[in-house]
Amino acid sequence: MTRCAQVLPHRQSFRGRLARDLRKNRIVYFMWLPVLIYYVIFHYLPMFGVVIAFQNYKPFKGILGSDFVGLKWFTEFLTGPYALRVIRNTLIISVYSIVLGFPAPILLALMINEVRCPAYKKTIQTVSYMPHFISLIVVCGLLHDFSSSQGLFNVIGEAFGLPRINYLASTSTYRSIYVLSGIWKQMGWGSIIYLATLSAVDPSLYEAAAIDGAGRLRRIVHVTLPALIPVITVQLIMRLGQVMSEGSEKTILLYNESTWEVSDIVSSFVYRRGLLENNHSYGAAVGLFNSLVNVVILTVANYTSRRVANESLW
Amino acid sequence: MIEKRTWSSLLFDGLNALVLLALTLLFLYPMWYVLMGSFSDPFSLFVSNELLLLPKGFSLKGYEQVFQNPNILTGYKNTLFYVTVGTCANVLATSLGAYVLSRNGLLLKKCFTIMVVFTMYFSGGLIPTFLVVKNIGLFDSRLALILPTLVGTWNMIVMRTSFRALPASMEESARIDGANDLVILFRIVLPCAKATVAVIVLYYAVGYWNSWFNAMIYLQDKSKYPLQLFLREILLANTANGATSSGFEESDMLYLEDVVRYATVIVSTVPILCVYPFCQKYFMKGVMMGSVKE
Numbered sequence: 001m002t003r004c005a006q007v008l009p010h011r012q013s014f015r016g017r018l019a020r021d022l023r024k025n026r027i028v029y030f031m032w033l034p035v036l037i038y039y040v041i042f043h044y045l046p047m048f049g050v051v052i053a054f055q056n057y058k059p060f061k062g063i064l065g066s067d068f069v070g071l072k073w074f075t076e077f078l079t080g081p082y083a084l085r086v087i088r089n090t091l092i093i094s095v096y097s098i099v100l101g102f103p104a105p106i107l108l109a110l111m112i113n114e115v116r117c118p119a120y121k122k123t124i125q126t127v128s129y130m131p132h133f134i135s136l137i138v139v140c141g142l143l144h145d146f147s148s149s150q151g152l153f154n155v156i157g158e159a160f161g162l163p164r165i166n167y168l169a170s171t172s173t174y175r176s177i178y179v180l181s182g183i184w185k186q187m188g189w190g191s192i193i194y195l196a197t198l199s200a201v202d203p204s205l206y207e208a209a210a211i212d213g214a215g216r217l218r219r220i221v222h223v224t225l226p227a228l229i230p231v232i233t234v235q236l237i238m239r240l241g242q243v244m245s246e247g248s249e250k251t252i253l254l255y256n257e258s259t260w261e262v263s264d265i266v267s268s269f270v271y272r273r274g275l276l277e278n279n280h281s282y283g284a285a286v287g288l289f290n291s292l293v294n295v296v297i298l299t300v301a302n303y304t305s306r307r308v309a310n311e312s313l314w
Numbered sequence: 315m316i317e318k319r320t321w322s323s324l325l326f327d328g329l330n331a332l333v334l335l336a337l338t339l340l341f342l343y344p345m346w347y348v349l350m351g352s353f354s355d356p357f358s359l360f361v362s363n364e365l366l367l368l369p370k371g372f373s374l375k376g377y378e379q380v381f382q383n384p385n386i387l388t389g390y391k392n393t394l395f396y397v398t399v400g401t402c403a404n405v406l407a408t409s410l411g412a413y414v415l416s417r418n419g420l421l422l423k424k425c426f427t428i429m430v431v432f433t434m435y436f437s438g439g440l441i442p443t444f445l446v447v448k449n450i451g452l453f454d455s456r457l458a459l460i461l462p463t464l465v466g467t468w469n470m471i472v473m474r475t476s477f478r479a480l481p482a483s484m485e486e487s488a489r490i491d492g493a494n495d496l497v498i499l500f501r502i503v504l505p506c507a508k509a510t511v512a513v514i515v516l517y518y519a520v521g522y523w524n525s526w527f528n529a530m531i532y533l534q535d536k537s538k539y540p541l542q543l544f545l546r547e548i549l550l551a552n553t554a555n556g557a558t559s560s561g562f563e564e565s566d567m568l569y570l571e572d573v574v575r576y577a578t579v580i581v582s583t584v585p586i587l588c589v590y591p592f593c594q595k596y597f598m599k600g601v602m603m604g605s606v607k608e
Contacts, residue, residue, distance in 0.1 A: 021421040027495040028414055032426065035411035038464045039429060045446045046438025052445070063445075108337070114330050126591050127338045130345070133586050135524035137542045138579050141549025142344060145575065152347060155364060188341065196598035216326045241435075248440070249527050253550065267440070274441040275531060287439030295436055 053285035073285035082269060087244075090265040093175055094243045101183045102239055105190030106232065110220060112191065113198045125195075128188025140253035143181055144168060168254060171262045178254060178263070193235070194228055201227045233311040241298030244290055266290045345583075352376050352576035360569040376577030379570060385548075386581070389541035396540055397522045400460045404518045405511065407464050412473035413499045434467050444531060458532035459525070459540070466521075469514050475603040476510035477503055513600035516593045523586055541582055548578050 012020070022029055053073060055066040077083050108128065115121040131139070146152040147167035154164045167173045201224070209219045248267035255263035266286065274283015298313075306312035347366050351359055355371025362370050380386055414420070415427060437443070443462070452458040480503060488498055504511060526542035533539060 018421055025417070025420060025495075028417055028420060029422075031410045031495060031499070032414045034407050035414070035430075035465055035470075036426075038407065038461075039433065041446065041450065042443065042462050042464070043433040043437065046442035047436070048438075049442030049445055050438050052442065111330055111334055114327070115334065116327065120331070120334075124334050124338055126594060127341050129590065129594065129597070130587060131341060133520060133524075133590050134345070134583055135526075135542055135545070137524075137526055137545045137549060138583055141545065141575065142348065142579065144550060145572075146344070150363060152344075152365070184341070192597050193601045196602045199598065216323055253546070270440055275444060280441050280445065284439060284441040287441055291436060291439055298435060 050284055050288045052281050053288045055281055057281040057284075059280070069281075073282045074289060077282065077286050077289065082264075085261065086264050086266045086269045089262060090244055090246050090267075093178060093265060094246050096175060096179045097182055097246075098239055098243070100179060101186070102236065104183050104187045106194055106228065108187055109191040109194035109198065109228075110224060112195060113224065114216070114220070125188070128191065130188070131185040132189035134185070136249055136253065139181060139185060140250065143177060143254065147177060169256065169258055171259055174255070174259045174263050178250065182250070193231060197228055197231045198224065229309075230311050233305055233309045234313065237298075237301045237305050237311075237313055240301040241294065243297055244293050345587075348576045348579050352573060352580045354573060356570045356573045359572050373573070375570065376573035377581070379574045380577045380581050385536075385539075385544040386541070386578070388537060389539055389544040392538060393523060393541040395456070396459055397519050400463075400522045401515060401518045403460055404464055404466070404469075405515055408466065408470050408473055408514060408518075409499065409504060409511070411465055411470045412477055413495070413503060415470070415474040416477035430467055430470065447532060453532060454534045454538070455532075456538055459522075459528050462528065463521070463525075466517070469517060472600055472603045473507070473510055473514060476507045480506050509596050509599060510603065512593055513596045516590065516596075517600075520586060520590070545578060545582055549575055 049063065052063060052066065054068060054070060055063070056069045056072075057063070057066045112121060112124055112128075115124065147169075148154075149164050149166050153167050154162075158164065165173070167177050205223050206219055209223050214222060244266065246265050246267060248265070248271045251263060251265055251268040252271060255268065267290070270283045270287045270290070273279050273286065302312050302314065350366040350369045353369040353372060353374070353376075354366070355369075355373045356375050358370040411430075415423065415430070417423060420426075438446075447453065447458055447462055452461065484502055484506070485498055488502055493501070524542060526540065526546060529538075529540050529543050530546075533543075
């Protein structure tokens with residue numbers, strides 16, 4: 001401490017140090033400029049733009065000139081007939097996706113990890129990544145095609161004695177098609193992070209377990225799974241944090257008026273009200289409400305996980 | 315490890331291989347069905363009602379229609395523009411940002427990092443973003459598909475992690491030789507982090523190839539539409555969501571519809587399915603780097 005004080009006779013103020021740093025690293029700061037401008041315009045300006053949620057925003061008056069209406073849009077949404085429906089649908093679809101979709105890539109990774117033949121292993125991996133690269137438009141277009149009463153799903157369903165129905169137009173099957181197709185698309189891609197973690201597991205752990213007489217299944221339970229627990233925890237917190245942020249894109253492509261009762265979620269509702277019907281303030285209010293709920297959920301999930309499992313995002 | 319060939323172990327391997335085979339078929343079959351459908355005779359396909367293993371009859375009618383459709387050509391051209399220009403711009407901006415975040419001893423680095431990571435957890439939402447893009451004059455401009463998604467935060471963090479893993483000695487010797495930070499980034503850091511750059515290029519390129527939502531909300535002029543928006547019109551034309559004209563002659567469409575749709579899917583999807591297997595070995599590395607915490 002004393003020696004430091006001798007080298008630097010007087011501690012510089014923060015402003016002084018900043019000025020020196022800006023001069024010394026001016027090229028580095030210059031390189032940051034495009035990134036800074038990008039984040040300010042496309043991330044931070046919209047964050048300030050949410051004030052329109054508290055205004056009666058009129059495009060010709062602009063953000064500064066529009067009238068302030070307080071929480072009008074929030075109360076209108078929360079007391080209106082649609083809040084319950086879209087929040088319920090978002091939660092059901094999300095929870096359904098998490099319950100079935102979260103374990104799927106883990107199971108796939110465990111199975112791939114047990115394959116001995118490298119060529120077979122690689123082929124399975126390549127094939128399982130494929131759906132991730134097929135565009136959502138194509139996937140949804142094919143889902144419409146396959147779900148129609150003459151489509152592939154009905155051909156298969158009929159072989160099992162199911163009646164012919166349009167799976168996407170029927171309120172009882174819409175969510176299953178939505179969730180299962182999502183798992184089909186992302187299962188292989190999602191397994192990468194688990195496979196990457198497993199490739200770093202020390203093989204001597206398996207040998208030791210085998211010498212102790214553990215069979216294949218017991219080695220999976222006692223060696224492979226424990227190695228995955230930290231990654232699984234972090235992935236689960238992130239997934240739970242997104243429970244209310246189901247994106248609008250797939251819903252917009254799959255739903256139609258006949259299934260709104262089960263298919264309309266918060267983000268598709270925001271899109272319809274805010275952009276299609278040009279009710280910008282209302283849409284922004286619903287979006288902001290949803291963002292805040294998300295932040296709260298993520299914080300709670302992160303806190304719980306830090307207390308329970310000692311793993312957290314921050 | 316040399317596994318003892320016990321019966322239970324062999325049984326385990328057999329079952330495992332079988333389940334995985336079933337899954338593989340499940341992943342592949344929809345695309346196989348579409349591929350076979352696209353080469354089928356339109357009328358036999360229209361009246362048939364069964365699983366396809368091979369084309370039903372053979373005809374290239376679907377592909378003929380697809381390549382005569384002017385929209386597909388326009389869409390392809392536009393998409394190629396968005397993919398090339400967009401990917402270059404994104405990779406450039408992302409590597410600049412990643413380089414800055416990988417520097418040591420930068421006074422404002424922590425502040426920059428927080429500023430960037432915060433956007434992963436909170437955003438203004440669809441409507442305010444839309445209004446910003448509109449108000450800065452990007453509405454109905456090709457740039458509206460590139461600038462609002464210029465930097466993927468997660469990609470930038472992946473890149474920063476890989477830059478940080480490079481040995482500091484190379485950079486120091488370059489600095490002694492008088493290289494500044496820009497030279498170091500483009501001549502030393504980027505060439506050394508080739509694997510990561512490849513993954514990021516792939517992520518951005520695939521993202522541009524498949525994106526449609528921004529194009530749908532920001533573009534009005536059809537001559538700027540990317541392929542995916544025309545695909546939407548073709549694939550979802552007879553659902554409540556599709557727009558009206560798909561660019562095909564309506565009178566032919568009745569029984570040609572299926573083949574044309576399948577051929578369109580194949581034409582628009584094959585390029586990307588041919589590329590990704592070559593980058594596959596980098597995927598794991600990329601994912602691991604993104605998961606390293608600050």
